[in-house]
Amino acid sequence: MSDNKTILDIQRMKAQGDKITVLTAYDYPFARLMDLAGIDMILVGDSVGSVVAGYDNTLPVTMDEMIYHTRAVVRGSASALIIADMPFLSYQVDLVEARRNAGRLVKEGGAQAVKLEGGENVAATIRAIVDMDIPVVGHIGLTPQSIHRMGGYRVQGKEDEQARQLLADARAVQQAGAFALVLEGIPAPLAQRITAELHIPTIGIGAGVHCDGQVLVIHDILGLCEKYSPKFVKRYADVSETISRGIADYIREVKDGVFPGEEHSFK
Ligand code: KIV
Numbered sequence: 001m002s003d004n005k006t007i008l009d010i011q012r013m014k015a016q017g018d019k020i021t022v023l024t025a026y027d028y029p030f031a032r033l034m035d036l037a038g039i040d041m042i043l044v045g046d047s048v049g050s051v052v053a054g055y056d057n058t059l060p061v062t063m064d065e066m067i068y069h070t071r072a073v074v075r076g077s078a079s080a081l082i083i084a085d086m087p088f089l090s091y092q093v094d095l096v097e098a099r100r101n102a103g104r105l106v107k108e109g110g111a112q113a114v115k116l117e118g119g120e121n122v123a124a125t126i127r128a129i130v131d132m133d134i135p136v137v138g139h140i141g142l143t144p145q146s147i148h149r150m151g152g153y154r155v156q157g158k159e160d161e162q163a164r165q166l167l168a169d170a171r172a173v174q175q176a177g178a179f180a181l182v183l184e185g186i187p188a189p190l191a192q193r194i195t196a197e198l199h200i201p202t203i204g205i206g207a208g209v210h211c212d213g214q215v216l217v218i219h220d221i222l223g224l225c226e227k228y229s230p231k232f233v234k235r236y237a238d239v240s241e242t243i244s245r246g247i248a249d250y251i252r253e254v255k256d257g258v259f260p261g262e263e264h265s266f267k
Pocket of ligand 1: 024043044045046047048085182184205215216217
């Protein structure tokens, strides 16, 4: 019997005013470290496409890749709730495919919940997955799978009409049965309003301090991904420098015949 947090724990945290912490992970060692540090939820994000696979965006990520990464994260985590992202084209075509793919992330990946992007336009999909007893996290605002519609990664909801739509999207996601909602790249006052109105927790990323919790990409907060650094990212460590130094030392010692030494050799 696993001791991982459940959606009831997460919903209780909103009711009690406890902030919810979320980070992305894509493999066993990172999942293990953040789990030991006490993270509440781990998101196996399709950001794996950008920060691990080196793609320009998240669109190429496949179901099989998401399942592979989810399994590794699940093995590394004993107490966090594990959410797996539904990648582009795994839920947009029809409800049957959406249900089958959500089911695969739970059955083959071991995830406890799935996340998908969109508001009113995916409400029926969220309902169909929730009806299979799979907990769903919604995701509105700057939704990376919509990069071509948005014309780039831009803050959403700055104009009144867009803000009204986002409010309607948030209500629709809650009404469809999602247990939490990611608010990405929207003005802080709008996120505050949505958070106050919804009874499900909001998890912000670039959405200000008034959300019920925060999520960031692990590679961004550790300085592991230098491709781009959005304003909303805070760098808590710079491990690139440490890694580069270690690799450079290894190369130098091998070239100089210093490694392996006596202590690393068999007699
Ligand atoms: O894929 C991801 O990492 C995400 C978070 C940024 C919310 O969706």
